[in-house]
Amino acid sequence: MTITLEKMRADVAAIIHEDPSEIGFDDNLMDLGLDSMRLMNLILTWQEAGVDLDFGEFAEEFTLNGWWRAIEAKRANA
Known part of the structure; x- marks a missing residue:
C-alpha cells in the first residue's frame, strides 16, 4: 500500500474520531487531540x-x- 497525504489525513481523522474534512493540512494535530x-x-x-x-521525525512538526x-x-534522498 502506498501512503498518500489524503490517506494520512484519513488515518489521523479515524484515530481522533473526526471527519477528515475537518482536519486542515496545516492544523496542529496535537491541538485536535492527537497524543504521542x-x-x-x-x-x-x-x-x-x-x-x-x-x-x-514526526514529532518535529505536528501538521x-x-x-x-x-x-x-x-524519498528524494533515497
Missing part, C-alpha cells in the same frame, strides 16, 4: 506501508503538511 501514543500507532501503521520515518514534507524529503 496515537502518533506511535499511526507511525507503526505507516511504516508497514513503507514510510521510513521514526517518531522523532500533515510537515509530515508529508518529511516523507517527500526522505
